[in-house]
Amino acid sequence: RKEVEQDPGPFNVPEGATVAFNCTYSNSASQSFFWYRQDCRKEPKLLMSVYSSGNEDGRFTAQLNRASQYISLLIRDSKLSDSATYLCVVTPYSSASKIIFGSGTRLSIRP
Amino acid sequence: SQTIHQWPATLVQPVGSPLSLECTVEGTSNPNLYWYRQAAGRGLQLLFYSVGIGQISSEVPQNLSASRPQDRQFILSSKKLLLSDSGFYLCAWARGGGDRGIQYFGAGTRLSVL
Numbered sequence: 022r023k024e025v026e027q028d029p030g031p032f033n034v035p036e037g038a039t040v041a042f043n044c045t046y047s048n049s050a051s052q053s054f055f056w057y058r059q060d061c062r063k064e065p066k067l068l069m070s071v072y073s074s075g076n077e078d079g080r081f082t083a084q085l086n087r088a089s090q091y092i093s094l095l096i097r098d099s100k101l102s103d104s105a106t107y108l109c110v111v112t113p114y115s116s117a118s119k120i121i122f123g124s125g126t127r128l129s130i131r132p
Numbered sequence: 133s134q135t136i137h138q139w140p141a142t143l144v145q146p147v148g149s150p151l152s153l154e155c156t157v158e159g160t161s162n163p164n165l166y167w168y169r170q171a172a173g174r175g176l177q178l179l180f181y182s183v184g185i186g187q188i189s190s191e192v193p194q195n196l197s198a199s200r201p202q203d204r205q206f207i208l209s210s211k212k213l214l215l216s217d218s219g220f221y222l223c224a225w226a227r228g229g230g231d232r233g234i235q236y237f238g239a240g241t242r243l244s245v246l
Contacts, residue, residue, distance in 0.1 A: 053233045064222055064237035065176070108175065112233040119191075120166075120232050124175035 022047050025111050027123040034099060035131055041095040042126045044109030054085055054092045055110040059125065065108055068094075096128075104130045134159035138223045138238030145245055151196075151210040153241050155223030158204065163225040164232055165206040167198055170220040182206060183228065218245045 027044045034040045046054075054071035069076065071083040071092045082095040096103055106125040113119055138155045145151060157163050164183050168176040178191045180198035188198050195214050199207045206223055220242050224235040 053231055055233045062220075062242075064240050065235075066237070067234060070231075070234070110233050112231070119181075120178065120226075120235065122168075122176040122178075 024048060024113075025109060025121050025123040027107075027109055027126045029124060030127040031129050032126065033129045033131060036099060036101055038099050038130075039095065039097045040099055040128065041093055042107065042128075043091045043093045044123050044126075045089075045091045046109075046111045046121075047090070048111070048113050049087075049090060051090075051111045051113055053112045054083075056081075056083055056092075056094050057108040057110055057122075059106045059108055061105075065122075068107070099128075099130050101130050101132065104128060134225075134236065136223065136225055136236055136238045138241060140241055141239060142242045143244070145213050145243065147215055147245055148212050151208070151213055151217070151243070153208040153221055153223075153243075155206045155208075155238055156204055157206075157225045160204070160225070160227065162203060162228040164228055165200060166224040166226070166235065167196075167206065167208050168222045168224065170222065172219075176222065180208070213245045215245050218243055 025046050056068040057065040058068045059065040069078050071085045075084045080097045084093045106127045108125045109123040111121045135158045166181045167179040170176050182188050182200045196210050220240050222240045223238040226232045226235045
């Protein structure tokens, strides 16, 4: 089983729709969690951290479910500019420096 | 503010040739530094990370090596490139002592080995 798994998509949704995708992780001792965004042929950029209590940043909401070992990202009122690949990131507690990226979920917003 | 520079942006090299990719960070001290490779349509694979000058940890056995000759300089090298070394190479930094999950990436080098 992969340490971090994501549905590769693509998720193809109309502008204005709400879309959500999950990321599961296998190590129950994982320490911290993040969502990154990567545009085509560009470097990844941090979108948001994922806190235990859940957190919101504008149209984006991230949630953590430690019992079921997954994190989620919800995008409301999607814009064309939201089209990108979304990578989830997990940092294992056991390693001083390791960080694990999921393979990403591709999102395409259509007009 | 902190910035990370990575060059070149694109590189085409013949099989068997050497490689040197350089990454430098400005505006911070003692960062953790990382080299990743991303194959087309795939996730990021961590190649090397460094927590200080001369300290390199390798995540996977491969045809590559890394060095950190200065605090804010990280170099990825190969003596002889293989076809399988083609990919998108990304350098990143994170605050030393901070959450390593918060990483800042350079613009990447797209390497094609022919």
